[in-house]
Amino acid sequence: MGTDGDQPVADRPQQSDVAARAGVSLATVDRVLNRRKGVKERTRQRVLEAARELGFLSETEEAQLGMARPLNIVVLLPAGSNPYLRLLGDRLRARLDSAGPSGPVLRCFFIESFSAQALAEALRRNAGWADGIAFFAIEHPVVREAAAEVAASGTRLVSIVSDLGSVPGIGHVGLDNRAVGRTAGLLIGRLSGGREGAVALVAGSRHYRAHSEREAGFLSIQEELFPQLRIHGMREGHDDAAENYRHTLALLEQVPDLVGIYNVGGSSGGITRALREQGRQEVIFIGHGLTPDTRRAVLEGTMDAIFDQDPDMLIDRAIDSLSGPPAVVRPLKLDIYFSENLP
Amino acid sequence: MGTDGDQPVADRPQQSDVAARAGVSLATVDRVLNRRKGVKERTRQRVLEAARELGFLSETEEAQLGMARPLNIVVLLPAGSNPYLRLLGDRLRARLDSAGPSGPVLRCFFIESFSAQALAEALRRNAGWADGIAFFAIEHPVVREAAAEVAASGTRLVSIVSDLGSVPGIGHVGLDNRAVGRTAGLLIGRLSGGREGAVALVAGSRHYRAHSEREAGFLSIQEELFPQLRIHGMREGHDDAAENYRHTLALLEQVPDLVGIYNVGGSSGGITRALREQGRQEVIFIGHGLTPDTRRAVLEGTMDAIFDQDPDMLIDRAIDSLSGPPAVVRPLKLDIYFSENLP
DNA sequence: CAAATAAGATGATGGGTTTTGAGGTGTCCT
DNA sequence: AGGACACCTCAAAACCCATCATCTTATTTG
Numbered sequence: 174m175g176t177d178g179d180q181p182v183a184d185r186p187q188q189s190d191v192a193a194r195a196g197v198s199l200a201t202v203d204r205v206l207n208r209r210k211g212v213k214e215r216t217r218q219r220v221l222e223a224a225r226e227l228g229f230l231s232e233t234e235e236a237q238l239g240m241a242r243p244l245n246i247v248v249l250l251p252a253g254s255n256p257y258l259r260l261l262g263d264r265l266r267a268r269l270d271s272a273g274p275s276g277p278v279l280r281c282f283f284i285e286s287f288s289a290q291a292l293a294e295a296l297r298r299n300a301g302w303a304d305g306i307a308f309f310a311i312e313h314p315v316v317r318e319a320a321a322e323v324a325a326s327g328t329r330l331v332s333i334v335s336d337l338g339s340v341p342g343i344g345h346v347g348l349d350n351r352a353v354g355r356t357a358g359l360l361i362g363r364l365s366g367g368r369e370g371a372v373a374l375v376a377g378s379r380h381y382r383a384h385s386e387r388e389a390g391f392l393s394i395q396e397e398l399f400p401q402l403r404i405h406g407m408r409e410g411h412d413d414a415a416e417n418y419r420h421t422l423a424l425l426e427q428v429p430d431l432v433g434i435y436n437v438g439g440s441s442g443g444i445t446r447a448l449r450e451q452g453r454q455e456v457i458f459i460g461h462g463l464t465p466d467t468r469r470a471v472l473e474g475t476m477d478a479i480f481d482q483d484p485d486m487l488i489d490r491a492i493d494s495l496s497g498p499p500a501v502v503r504p505l506k507l508d509i510y511f512s513e514n515l516p
Numbered sequence: 517m518g519t520d521g522d523q524p525v526a527d528r529p530q531q532s533d534v535a536a537r538a539g540v541s542l543a544t545v546d547r548v549l550n551r552r553k554g555v556k557e558r559t560r561q562r563v564l565e566a567a568r569e570l571g572f573l574s575e576t577e578e579a580q581l582g583m584a585r586p587l588n589i590v591v592l593l594p595a596g597s598n599p600y601l602r603l604l605g606d607r608l609r610a611r612l613d614s615a616g617p618s619g620p621v622l623r624c625f626f627i628e629s630f631s632a633q634a635l636a637e638a639l640r641r642n643a644g645w646a647d648g649i650a651f652f653a654i655e656h657p658v659v660r661e662a663a664a665e666v667a668a669s670g671t672r673l674v675s676i677v678s679d680l681g682s683v684p685g686i687g688h689v690g691l692d693n694r695a696v697g698r699t700a701g702l703l704i705g706r707l708s709g710g711r712e713g714a715v716a717l718v719a720g721s722r723h724y725r726a727h728s729e730r731e732a733g734f735l736s737i738q739e740e741l742f743p744q745l746r747i748h749g750m751r752e753g754h755d756d757a758a759e760n761y762r763h764t765l766a767l768l769e770q771v772p773d774l775v776g777i778y779n780v781g782g783s784s785g786g787i788t789r790a791l792r793e794q795g796r797q798e799v800i801f802i803g804h805g806l807t808p809d810t811r812r813a814v815l816e817g818t819m820d821a822i823f824d825q826d827p828d829m830l831i832d833r834a835i836d837s838l839s840g841p842p843a844v845v846r847p848l849k850l851d852i853y854f855s856e857n858l859p
Numbered sequence: 860c861a862a863a864t865a866a867g868a869t870g871a872t873g874g875g876t877t878t879t880g881a882g883g884t885g886t887c888c889t
Numbered sequence: 890a891g892g893a894c895a896c897c898t899c900a901a902a903a904c905c906c907a908t909c910a911t912c913t914t915a916t917t918t919g
Contacts, residue, residue: 185539185562187903198870199904207905213868231561355856363820366709394856477706483849506826506859509852513698513737516849530893541880542894550895556878556904 186227195223208238244277246495247299248333249292249308252283255412255439257462257484258309264484277492287380287411289313296323296330305329305495307346310337311380331494333487335383344494348482349504350383354390354437356507357459360478361433362399364457370432371405373424377412377438387437402432410438417443425451433457445470463510471512479510529570538566551581587620589838590642591676592635592651595626598755598782600805600827601652607827620835630723630754632656639666639673648672648838650689653680654723674837676830678726687837691825692847693726697733697780699850700802703821704776705742707800713775714748716767720755720781730780745775753781760786768794776800788813806853814855822853 192202197216204212205220212220221238224230230238248265250258262281269279280303285291292308293315299306300323310316310332317340324330324342331344361372374391377384395404405428410417417436421444425431434456436444441460445467448456454475460467463481470476482505494502510516535545540559547555548563555563564583567573579585591608593601605624612622623646628634635651636658642649643666653659653675660683667673667685674687704715717734720727738747748771753760760779764787768774777799779787784803788810791799797818803810806824813819825848837845853859 189903200870200872201868203905204869209906211868216868231558233561234558352857356854359854359856363707364709366707390856503859506851507857508849509857511699511702513702513733514695514850514852516846532893543880543882544878546895547879552896554878559878 186229188229190227191220191224191229194227195220205238244492244496245302245304246277246279246492247303247306248279248281248491249284249295249299249306250281251286251309251412253286253412253440254414255462256442256464256466257439258283260462260464261484261487264488268485268488277496279488279492287311287378289315289380292316293319296320300326300328303328305331307331307333307491307495309333310335310382312337312382313380329495331491333491334482335381338382342499344499344502346487346490346494346502347383347505348507350386351390351393352504353480353507354387354392354435355394356390356509357387357435357480358391358394359398360459361435361457362395362402364477365399365402365432367401368432369401370403370430371428372402372433372435373405373407373428373431375407375417375420375434375436375438375444376409377436378409381438384437391435391437405431410436410440410443412439414440414443414446417441418447419443421447422451425453431456434459436460441470441476442466445475448475449473463508463515468515471510471515474512477511481508481510482506483508529572531572533570534563534567534572537570538562548581587835587839588645588647589620589622589835590646590649591622591624591834592627592638592642592649593624594629594652594755596629596755596783597757598805599785599807599809600782601626603805603807604827604830607831611828611831620839622831622835630654630721632658632723635659636662639663643669643671646671648674650674650676650834650838652676653678653725655680655725655728656723672838674834676834677825678724681725685842687842687845689830689833689837689845690726690848691850693729694733694736695847696823696850697730697735697778698737699733699852700730700778700823701734701737702741703802704778704800705738705745707820708742708745708775710744711775712744713746713773714771715745715776715778716748716750716771716774718750718760718763718777718779718781718787719752720779721752724781727780734778734780748774753779753783753786755782757783757786757789760784761790762786764790765794768796774799777802779803784813784819785809788818791818792816806851806858811858814853814858817855820854824851824853825849826851 188202188206189199192199195202197220201212201216202220205217225235250262265279265281282295284295289311292311296306296308296319306328317337320330320337320343321340331346334347336345336347337343372395374388376388379385392404395402407420407424410420417440425447434444439462444458444460448454448458458476459478459480460476461480463479467476467479471479486505490502490505531545531549532542535542538545540563544555544559545563548560564581568578568583593605608622608624625638627638632654635654639649639651639662649671660680663673663680663686664683667683674689677690679688679690680686715738717731719731722728735747738745750763750767753763760783768790777787782805787801787803791797791801801819802821802823803819804823806822810819810822814822829848833845833848
């Protein structure tokens with residue numbers, strides 16, 4: 174026996190080792206491992222953690238035991254009537270339902286629109302409580318400050334759709350909005366077939382970088398490629414249908430040679446309504462967000478194209494970003510819908 | 517014995533090696549390998565795992581011992597120079613590398629293009645051997661017959677990109693090609709800005725339903741919305757760049773008032789080359805497949821839009837379809853790229 | 860506000876069962 | 890002979906499961 178000296182067979186760990194490492198009794202380890210009830214979630218995690226560190230469990234078992242405690246994710250969206258955002262909320266709920274109990278828990282709160290204060294406050298309020306927060310960023314020092322603070326405190330953050338400039342430790346999931354704006358400009362220019370006239374740029378809100386970037390991209394390509402079109406800036410519609418409606422009516426009256434409209438923000442419903450009512454469907458109109466109203470508008474010919482980012486993709490990527498390590502994230506893909514390729 | 521002095525020759529591993537690696541005794545290894553009872557599932561897996569790592573077992577033995585064997589998937593693509601298909605092949609390889617050993621094993625074979633016989637034969641040859649086959653379908657009775665047979669024999673089948681009509685038990689992953697054709701028609705019509713003239717439809721190959729469907733969609737919308745454009749059918753280019761080049765040169769000569777081209781199939785390189793050489797970049801050109809050559813063509817303005825289906829998405833969905841139960845599959849999303857939204 | 864109470868979480872323990880390790884025997888093959 | 894291994898036995902170890910006591914924590918009540 175003594176001959177070969179008992180090869181250092183890494184004695185595999187016992188439940189007692191796990192118990193010791195987790196600082197609990199065998200009984201508790203047993204309860205956890207056999208899925209008996211009567212264990213507080215915290216101790217459960219301690220035990221599971223210890224078990225993993227000791228290599229007591231195989232990967233599959235870890236998964237079965239729900240090692241990865243479901244992430245607690247909070248999503249902060251601007252309140253208001255914007256249909257895309259409502260759709261996003263719906264998809265969040267759907268995703269929550271469809272994913273099993275092991276999936277992340279998603280909670281969605283609607284924040285007073287365009288209020289940096291309210292957003293900053295919401296960020297702070299949910300920090301600590303949530304594992305991660307995905308938020309539609311308003312670019313404002315107050316928000317940036319709150320975000321940096323929350324990120325530093327350990328809560329993971331990711332901005333969605335609209336980002337926050339570069340704040341360290343905060344991810345972003347969204348389109349390349351400058352390219353989006355340029356694409357919109359290209360399409361309007363091309364669809365206008367060389368006509369001269371005015372193109373209106375509907376600014377959603379300059380509080381959102383996404384909007385500013387789209388705007389910048391749009392302006393740059395117009396200047397570059399379509400000098401025959403002059404830009405007619407329109408006041409911010411604040412993603413509100415009624416406001417957009419009024420502005421569009423005014424626009425149609427003031428600018429007789431209007432060729433196209435690009436709505437940088439949401440709530441295109443007001444614009445389509447105005448175009449429809451004034452019988453100006455020939456005006457080229459591109460807007461954002463594939464929703465029932467834009468869908469209808471494209472089908473009836475009032476809108477010419479919808480630019481969209483798939484909400485499900487957005488949610489997936491946001492969750493990934495909040496779950497895993499900070500990875501390099503490529504911008505989302507821009508989906509372009511015309512009347513013929515609506516899903 | 518004394519001859520070679522027992523150097524650590526890469527001797528076939530012994531049960532004792534497996535035992536050591538798994539951290540269990542010989543008795544337990546014996547129990548697992550000889551399917552005796554009294555082994556906890558967890559340790560069983562440990563032993564099996566160790567055995568595999570040491571290459572102790574043959575494939576058949578592993579299977580018999582109930583190890584979760586990764587799916588064996590074969591992908592059959594048309595041979596030829598079509599860049600999109602080559603890209604697809606690359607992505608398959610990438611996917612194979614990135615997925616761990618537990619992921620499905622993907623093998624890709626290139627079948628003589630447009631040969632129904634060759635495809636049918638390949639289907640039969642791989643049936644039984646593979647768990648599932650994804651194939652670019654040629655519509656032909658011979659293929660349909662082979663597919664039905666193979667599907668009946670238990671091998672799962674899914675057609676990709678181009679389908680096979682309705683053969684029971686065969687899934688499909690691809691675009692809604694009629695809608696795609698209509699979208700192409702809409703875009704060319706809209707981009708032509710009401711000009712009169714001819715639009716050329718480049719038929720890839722009528723062997724592919726995908727191509728016929730795109731063609732049908734394109735024709736239907738042209739007739740419906742753009743009567744000022746007359747369709748000028750072009751002979752099948754068989755997805756071959758050289759052939760497409762010759763055809764396009766002839767086309768440009770024959771049809772002086774050419775307004776647009778829609779290439780239903782692949783290998784748009786020949787067409788862009790002809791357009792470029794003849795200085796006819798103003799001709800509106802839409803083709804399929806985001807590849808380095810189409811990318812370049814769009815950037816330099818020879819192509820106006822690329823219609824694409826994301827290869828990775830395609831692969832994912834095909835694998836899903838071959839792995840899980842036959843689910844309802846929505847058509848893939850059509851990606852449309854202009855010069856400004858290239859990824 | 861403090862005490863009382865209830866509900867939950869953890870530890871301790873023990874009996875019964877399963878799993879495992881150690882070793883023996885016999886076979887096959889070199 | 891001797892290695893590799895199949896097959897078996899037996900006892901120790903590890904584990905499952907139920908029960909009960911102890912301790913914590915939140916809630917109700919006086």
